Amino acid sequence: DTAVSQTPKYLVTQMGNDKSIKCEQNLGHDTMYWYKQDSKKFLKIMFSYNNKELIINETVPNRFSPKSPDKAHLNLHINSLELGDSAVYFCASSQVNGTVYGYTFGSGTRLTVV
């Protein structure tokens, strides 16, 4: 069973479109994250939710809107896609309250905007 699963794995879309990426974790963790990995492999945090509450919101265009319906799910909606949004987006989860285990990552969603 996949611990952190993201869908879709690949997403090719045109500029100006709106798209969503979904993430689910079955580890019972209380915190979920979205990271963006650019073409140079640099990883940067975008958002974090703890028990459905937004706790980290880095400098990200407001075209990006996360949503956490429950602590096992964290979705990312992107409006008016731009060429610069092309990247790999990783979802991750961790347990913040308790022992620090580090993150468990999903396999990523490769977004290509054309």
Next chain:
Amino acid sequence: AQSVTQLDSQVPVFEEAPVELRCNYSSSVSVYLFWYVQYPNQGLQLLLKYLSGSTLVKGINGFEAEFNKSQTSFHLRKPSVHISDTAEYFCAVTFKAAGNKLTFGGGTRVLVKP
């Protein structure tokens, strides 16, 4: 603010030779340190972590790392690499008050040659 520097962007190494990947961090408070590996077109997998206690940490796949507080370093080593160790390696740091926000280094690409 915390930051992580991986001093080598790329490390070529021959099969069965040792490898060391360097990582330095800056933080004004106690930190937790991690190494992750990313195989081509995959997500990130935890190799090992330092939370407290012994400064020599052993991880999966024969990797180990040593925490050096005075030098603010957390270098990763493997005594004998295999072709399958070809991957991108990321050092990361967090502290609990940051909501477990992981800050990553820029990554080191290890290319193992036969």
